[in-house]
Amino acid sequence: MTEKEQHEKYEGKELKEGDVSQYERWALDFFHQKEFVQEPILQMTLQLDITEAYRTYSEKYKDNPDASFTAYITWYLIQTQAAHPYFRYRKIDGTWYIFANLPVFMPVAIGGEARFGQILLENPVKMTLNEFFASYRKDIDRALLGEVFETLDEWTWANSHFVGNLPNLQFSGFQLHTPKDKSGRPFFYFGKRYTQEGKTMIPMLLAFDHSNLDPFVISSFMEDFQKRIDTDANA
Numbered sequence: 001m002t003e004k005e006q007h008e009k010y011e012g013k014e015l016k017e018g019d020v021s022q023y024e025r026w027a028l029d030f031f032h033q034k035e036f037v038q039e040p041i042l043q044m045t046l047q048l049d050i051t052e053a054y055r056t057y058s059e060k061y062k063d064n065p066d067a068s069f070t071a072y073i074t075w076y077l078i079q080t081q082a083a084h085p086y087f088r089y090r091k092i093d094g095t096w097y098i099f100a101n102l103p104v105f106m107p108v109a110i111g112g113e114a115r116f117g118q119i120l121l122e123n124p125v126k127m128t129l130n131e132f133f134a135s136y137r138k139d140i141d142r143a144l145l146g147e148v149f150e151t152l153d154e155w156t157w158a159n160s161h162f163v164g165n166l167p168n169l170q171f172s173g174f175q176l177h178t179p180k181d182k183s184g185r186p187f188f189y190f191g192k193r194y195t196q197e198g199k200t201m202i203p204m205l206l207a208f209d210h211s212n213l214d215p216f217v218i219s220s221f222m223e224d225f226q227k228r229i230d231t232d233a234n235a
Contacts, residue, residue, distance in 0.1 A: 003092070006155050011100035015089065019098075024212075028089075028096055031211035032182060041178040043207040045171065046222070050193070051200045053229035060232060064130070066137040070190070072229070074163050075132040077188060078104055078124045079234045080225040081161065087221065089184045089212040090159045096184070096212075101125055104161040105152065108143040117143035120152065120160065129234070164189040174205045184212040 001009070017025060031040040054069060061067040081087040088099050104124045108117040119139035124132060151157075158181060170192040191203030206218065228234060 001153075001155075003155065006159075007097070007099075010102050010159075012090070012097045015096040015098055027214070028091075028211050031209070032091070037210075039178065040182060040210045041207055042210050043175060043205065044218075045173050046204045046206065047172075047196075048202050048204045048226070049199050050202050050229070052231075053226075054200055056230060056232050061129075061133070064133060066130075066133040068133070068136070070165050070167075071133050071136040072129070073190065074104065074106070074136070075124065075127070075129050076225060076228045076234065077163060078161055080221060080228055082125045083224065084217065084221045086212050086217050087186055091182060091184050091211075092155075092159070099159070102159060102161050103156065104163055105157070106163050106165070108140065109166075110144055110146055112146065114146045117146070118152075119143055120156070124161070129232075158183045159185060161185075162187045166191050168192055169203075170194050171203045171205075174203070176205070176207045178207075182209055182211070184209045186213060 006012070015028075020028065031037050050069075050073070053073065057067075057069050057072045061072065082100075085098055088102065090097050090099060101123060102125075103120050103122045106119050106121075108119060109115070110117045119136070119142075121132070121135055121139065127135065152160075158179070162185060164187070166189060174189060174191075176187055176189075186209070187205070187207040189203075189205040191205075193200060193202050195201070208218065
């Protein structure tokens with residue numbers, strides 16, 4: 001698939017000067033200038049309160065054989081990014097674009113000699129939650145069967161939504177290696193659920209490029225994401 005076809009498939013358009021604020025125009029350029037900023041990738045580990053979210057999920061979806069809480073929060077993560085455009089900026093060959101319908105890539109720990117599999121779900125933002133449950137379940141089951149691990153093409157790897165899950169690790173800090181080519185794509189990782197002071201919590205790593213994301217927009221994003229998972233707002 002050519003780059004033009006990728007842009008058409010995933011509904012990308014070039015960001016023009018009038019599409020962004022004066023601050024964004026400065027930040028999109030400045031934080032990728034190596035003479036000023038050695039490493040633009042920032043990382044933070046949050047402890048997400050999922051008490052209400054898990055209660056909502058259990059009441060509405062736990063009897064659905066395709067459903068899982070991981071799929072529930074992943075779908076809402078994608079839907080929340082759809083409402084916050086900065087999370088969908090991608091820098092490709094020196095030019096910034098915004099995409100409306102990127103796929104979601106998820107590494108899957110399957111154990112044994114294979115160690116890891118992966119899934120790539122297309123059109124996640126256009127799926128209903130129940131459609132996402134079914135698609136996620138089908139691809140996860142295939143990955144767990146230990147099918148041959150195939151690396152993604154460079155474009156898809158660099159630009160897809162990235163959501164990882166480490167259900168056996170309760171981490172308070174987690175450091176990702178940073179990509180050589182900075183595309184602006186954020187990375188998310190969830191960890192092992194735990195209970196603290198009567199609340200159900202989950203670690204959540206967010207690694208992001210300071211050129212297109214910053215703590216201010218992340219704070220707004222997390223507030224929106226929390227509200228959506230607590231109330232099943234998109235369903």
